[in-house]
Amino acid sequence: MGKPTTKDLAKAAGVSLATVDRVLNARAGVRQATVERVQKAIKDIGFVRDIAAANLARGKDYRLVFLLPDHDDEFLDLIQTALHEANDSMAHERTSTSIIRAPANDPHKVAALLDTLSAEQVDGVAVMASETPHVRDAIARLTARGIPVVAFVSNQPSAENAYFVGINNAAAGRTVGQLMARFTGAAQGDVLVITESMQARDSQERRLGFDAIMARYAPRLHVRPTMETYGDPARTAKIIATSLHNQPHVAGVYLMNHNIKKTMQAIGKFGTPEDTVIIGHELTPRTRACLLMGEMDAVITQDVGHLVRSSIRVLKAKITQLGTVASQERIRIEIILRENMPEANG
Amino acid sequence: MGKPTTKDLAKAAGVSLATVDRVLNARAGVRQATVERVQKAIKDIGFVRDIAAANLARGKDYRLVFLLPDHDDEFLDLIQTALHEANDSMAHERTSTSIIRAPANDPHKVAALLDTLSAEQVDGVAVMASETPHVRDAIARLTARGIPVVAFVSNQPSAENAYFVGINNAAAGRTVGQLMARFTGAAQGDVLVITESMQARDSQERRLGFDAIMARYAPRLHVRPTMETYGDPARTAKIIATSLHNQPHVAGVYLMNHNIKKTMQAIGKFGTPEDTVIIGHELTPRTRACLLMGEMDAVITQDVGHLVRSSIRVLKAKITQLGTVASQERIRIEIILRENMPEANG
C-alpha cells in the first residue's frame, strides 16, 4: 500500500476526516488534546500531505514577488531573464512570479514598497537590497503579516527569518585571492581593486576575503586601496587612467562588483600590460566575451538560474511549511575560465 | 481566468471531453483529422496538461532505475547518497528510484540486466556504463520497449535517444590543463598523468583536452604518457614510486579518474616536491581533505546531487513527454579550490 492519506490518518488518530482537516489546516475548534492525538498519529504513520492534491483542491497558486534594484546592469538582466524563464516553466506548478523594482540605495523606498504588499495579494517575497535598518524592519513587518521572505543575492544578516539565497561573499573574495595569487605567478607589482561602492556589504566582505588570501599567499604584491566608481563612467575612466599611469607594473586587477562594463571599457582603452591578471564577478555576455578574448582571466559567478529557482523553492517550502533539500539550495561559488565556460544561455 | 483546462480544450476544439482525453492520452479510435483539430486547439489556447492532477488521477508514480557500476569508490558512494536523498525528497512527487549494479567492464552483464527491465515494472532508466556496442544495443531495445533512457555520467554518443547527463570531458580536461599551466607558474619539468584505465572514453577525452591546452600554454612542461593503475594498489604504488624516482622535477600531476584514494596514498608515501601542482577529479571526502591540507591544488568536479536530480527530471519529462528547462539541466564543470569548497554535505 502506498503513502498514507488523510483517511489513514483519521483512522490512526481515531477521529473523523473533518477533525483531521481542522488540525492540518490549523482551523479553530479542536481541543488541544485532540490536536496532539492527531499530531502523534501523523508521526506514527508518517503522514505527509500531498501538496499537489492540496493545491489542486485549494485552486491556489503561489504568487511570489521579487524586489530588485531599479538600475540596469547585465547581472540584473540575467536575473530578470531567469525569472521569466522560471515563470514559464513553473506556471504549471501553480507558481507565478512578478518583479517590482526600487532604487538600490534608497532604503525608505524599499521599505515603503515592501509595506504595500499584503498577504491577500502576495504569498512570498524575495528581496535584493542593501542591508539597512529600514529594510530590516520592513522585512520583519512582512513576516509578521505572515508573508515569508528570503534575502536574494544580498544577505540581510540582521533580518532574522530571512533565509539567504546567495553566495558567501567572503569566501568569494578568498577564491579570487587564491586565483590572483596563483595566476600572477611570481610577478611583482600592484593589484588594483575596483568597485562601484564600498557601502555595499557584499563589497566589504569580498575585499576582506581577498586581502586575507593575498597577504598570505602573495606578499610580493601590493594590493591598493579600493577604488570606487560610483557607477559614473567619467569617474571610472579617470580613476583607471591615473591608476594605470601611476603604477609602473599592475600585476592584477580585481573587479569587485558585477557591473564591470564601463570599467573594462576603460581598461581596454588605456591598456594594461599583457600579463596583467584580471578577475571579476558574474558571468554575463560582457565577461563571457572578455574571457573568450583573453581580456579577463577568470570570472567568479553564481548560477543565476539556480539563484532564482532556489529562491522559489525556499519560498514555497516556507509557505507550505515543508522542508527543503539543503544540498540543493546551496549556491556555489563558481570559477569560470575560458575552458569551462558554459554555453551562452546557461 | 486561469490556465485552460480540458473543458476549455474540448470547447475550443469543438469535441467532447472524451475525445480530448483520447487524444491527450494517445488512445485509439480517433480520426486523424480530429486528432489534428484537437492539437491545433491545444496550441491555439495554450493548453498544458496539469501533471499534478493527472498523476493524482492516474494514481501512478514514476519508477526510475539507476544502473551503476558495481565496484566501490567514493564517487559512487556520493551518487548513491544523492540518490537516497532524492528518493526521500521526491517520494511525495510520486517518484521512486532504485539502484541496480553491474560490473563496469562487462558489457554483456550490463546489457543482460537492461534486458530484464520491462515497461511493467520500470518507467525510466539511467545508465552509467562504458560505451560499447552491446550496451548501445540494449539501450536501443529499452527505448523500443517504450522505456526512456538517459546516459548518466558516462556518455553514450552512439546510443541515439539516450540524453546525456554529465559534463563534457574534453572541456574538463582543458580546464585542468589551463589550471595546471597557470598554477605551475614558470616551472620546468614533467607532468604525470595517471588514470585507472585509458579504455574508458572519459579518460581519453580528458587527456585530449588536457594535452591541447598544455601544448599551447605550457610548452615548457613535458607531459608524460598516461600511466594506468588498473585499480590495483600494488601496481599503483610501483608506478608512482618509479615515476617520482625517475623524474627529477615533477611540476604537476593530473589524476584523471575519480578513484584517487590509492594514488594519493602512494604519492603521499613517496613524496613530491613542495611545489608540485596536483589536480584531480570529483569532490569526495578524500579530495576534500587533500584540498584542505594543501596536498591537492584544485579539484574539477560535477555536482552529484545535480546529476541525480537532473537525470530524474529529464526522465520524467521524457515519460510525460514534456519539455525541460535546458539551462537547468546543464551540468557544470566546477573548479574547486580550498577557498570555494562547499560544506561537507553539499
Next chain:
DNA sequence: AATTTTCTGAGGCACGCACCTCATTTATTA
C-alpha cells in the same frame, strides 16, 4: 439539572484529469 458553549462526526461538492461504459452518430464496405 438545565442550559449554553465548545467539540466532533458525517457528508457533500469541488479541483483537473484518467479511465471506463454505453449509446449514438458518421463513415465504410458489401
Next chain:
DNA sequence: TAATAAATGAGGTGCGTGCCTCAGAAAATT
C-alpha cells in the same frame, strides 16, 4: 441500400485534499 465498422458524445467514478454545512455529542457554565 442495408449491414458493418469506426468515430464520437454523454456521463459516471475516483485520486487526495480543502472547505463548507448541519446535526449530535461532550464539556463547561449557570
